[in-house]
Amino acid sequence: MTxxxxxxxxxxxxxxxxxxxxxxxxxDKSPFEFVDMSVKKPWDSAWKTNCRTRIKGCDGVIAIVTKNTKQADGQLWEIKCARQEGVPVRGIWGNADNKTSNLPDELKGVKVVYWNWENISSWIKKL
Known part of the structure; x- marks a missing residue:
């Protein structure tokens, strides 16, 4: 598997x-493999430029969607950036307790699915 x-x-x-x-x-039993390219800590003032470069080099973006997403300016910018660059985006609910019916505009038109191996694996395989 690539x-x-x-x-x-x-x-x-x-x-x-x-x-x-x-x-x-x-x-070892996971049906999917990927290289994590996420931003683990905030960059300096040029983080958007660095982040855009990283996103453009990816096959896809998984957005972990929770009640925190709507106020997460960095995450919302990342999703918007991916969509601008034509990088496929899939949302996954962080967990049932965090599911919200009020998605931010940046996620309009993005399919958000339950977090399970089948949902993640099938999407990654299609990339």
């Missing part, structure tokens, strides 16, 4: 969820 380059977009408050997703991808 590893796909995936940018994981998440609200800083949801860093633990990003860590879980990366760990899940490394699990």
């Amino acid at each position: 590893k796909k380059r995936i940018f994981i977009s998440f609200a800083m408050e949801d860093k633990t969820l990003r860590d879980f997703l990366v760990g899940q991808g490394r699990n």
Whole structure:
């Protein structure tokens, strides 16, 4: 299986969820593999330029969607950037407790699915 380059977009408050997703991808029984290209810490004032370059080099963007997403300016910019650059975006719900019916405009038209191996794997395989 060829590893796909995936940018994981998440609200800083949801860093633990990003860590879980990366760990899940490394699990021997996981049906998907990817190289995590997410931003793990804020960059300097040029972070948007650096981030755009990183996103453009990816096969897709997984956005971890929680109640924190709507106020996460960095995450919303990353999603908007990916869409501007034509990089496919898939949203996954962080967990059932964080599911919100009020998605931010940046996620309009983006399919948001439940976080499970099948949903993530089938999307990554299509990239």
